[in-house]
Amino acid sequence: MNEFQQLRDTLSQSILNANFVKMTLSKPIKKSDGLPNVYIRLVKIKGAEVLQFTYHYTTNDKVKNYTITEALSELEILLLDNFRAATLFTLKNDLLVFISKKKKVSYKLNAPSFKNKLPDTHDKPKERLAEAGKYLQYLGITDKEEKVIHKMADKYRQINKYLEIIEGLLKSAKLPKHINIVDMGSGKGYLTFALYDYLVNQKKFNATVTGIELRNELVNYCNDVARKSEFKNLSFVAQPIQEYDNNKIDILIALHACDTATDDAIYKGLSAKAELIICAPCCHKQIRQQVKGKEQESPLLKYGIFKERQFEMVTDTIRALILEKNNYNTKVFEFISNEHTRKNVMLVGSKSSKKIDSSKIESKISSLKNTYAIEKHYLETLL
Numbered sequence: 001m002n003e004f005q006q007l008r009d010t011l012s013q014s015i016l017n018a019n020f021v022k023m024t025l026s027k028p029i030k031k032s033d034g035l036p037n038v039y040i041r042l043v044k045i046k047g048a049e050v051l052q053f054t055y056h057y058t059t060n061d062k063v064k065n066y067t068i069t070e071a072l073s074e075l076e077i078l079l080l081d082n083f084r085a086a087t088l089f090t091l092k093n094d095l096l097v098f099i100s101k102k103k104k105v106s107y108k109l110n111a112p113s114f115k116n117k118l119p120d121t122h123d124k125p126k127e128r129l130a131e132a133g134k135y136l137q138y139l140g141i142t143d144k145e146e147k148v149i150h151k152m153a154d155k156y157r158q159i160n161k162y163l164e165i166i167e168g169l170l171k172s173a174k175l176p177k178h179i180n181i182v183d184m185g186s187g188k189g190y191l192t193f194a195l196y197d198y199l200v201n202q203k204k205f206n207a208t209v210t211g212i213e214l215r216n217e218l219v220n221y222c223n224d225v226a227r228k229s230e231f232k233n234l235s236f237v238a239q240p241i242q243e244y245d246n247n248k249i250d251i252l253i254a255l256h257a258c259d260t261a262t263d264d265a266i267y268k269g270l271s272a273k274a275e276l277i278i279c280a281p282c283c284h285k286q287i288r289q290q291v292k293g294k295e296q297e298s299p300l301l302k303y304g305i306f307k308e309r310q311f312e313m314v315t316d317t318i319r320a321l322i323l324e325k326n327n328y329n330t331k332v333f334e335f336i337s338n339e340h341t342r343k344n345v346m347l348v349g350s351k352s353s354k355k356i357d358s359s360k361i362e363s364k365i366s367s368l369k370n371t372y373a374i375e376k377h378y379l380e381t382l383l
Contacts, residue, residue: 003105004076010095011088015042015068019091021114027084034058034150038078059148059156089114135193135229159194166195173275173350179207179250184241184265185257186211189222196234211236212244241265251276258283263379266319270326277323277349280335284312286378316347318365318377323349325361
């Protein structure tokens, strides 16, 4: 199609003159394709120059390398079938390409956006830790072709971020040969199943995973999926967190356990001397209700939304300090929230053997409580 001749000539010439920077394809014709854009750059592989196409799908990246001739053909196909716009960046100028609904191609030249070229090293696509498996189909995350369903893309991203965090935490934990993992407040089990598959099927850990969930219908559903997936050492139990009485816990997980349920879970982990305690707290009501009506000196607490956020931080800081007081190294960092909550903080405690000054930590807890007129933190009453 000779309407693309200007693009072909400009691209070829920019590579020949060593002023090609990069190219992007955007404005997808069908959003349902799950391919919002394609990023193209020049790389050297084994001494030869090739154009590397990174297909940025909503759920993962795919990378393909083409010779210049192959790349020109692939570009025409993509611009006719998938995209309505492209920008070719060179050190000389930017060439904007537009494709109308009737497939008419138009061009516009702009001043160059870049003064320097990009490095020509070869990048690998980011690894996805959640491998395709039947459990993802049963949970409604992928279809029968093992493609991620568009509306579940955020959940799939959350699963992979979660496994990435777990992978990092396991490297520093001293775990026994057989690992007992308890997931308290497991819900529909998306992350519980992903964790089991990653640890047992991919990493070949000898592990037993138990999900604790209050709702019978979810427990039955998850046990059915575990059976169909042939996850033999994964099971779900219907009971409150407070009633779970197994003291053999190596890794305690409580993601989005509401309000004091997070504290109940932490208490179970502390009682069992778990190597890892991993929480993503939400619905911080206990302290807020306790200080209702009490005058606060800080101007930050004049406004309701700031008050809510401040007491979330205070609640989780005291939790972290209590973990430290019980010989855990603590970390607080950002996690990806689920579809039901904007809360995105993860609190992690890993068992430590170093000596601690418990009176100093207790002094910090008392100071926080005095500052905000807090009588007690629920986790303290459990201990």
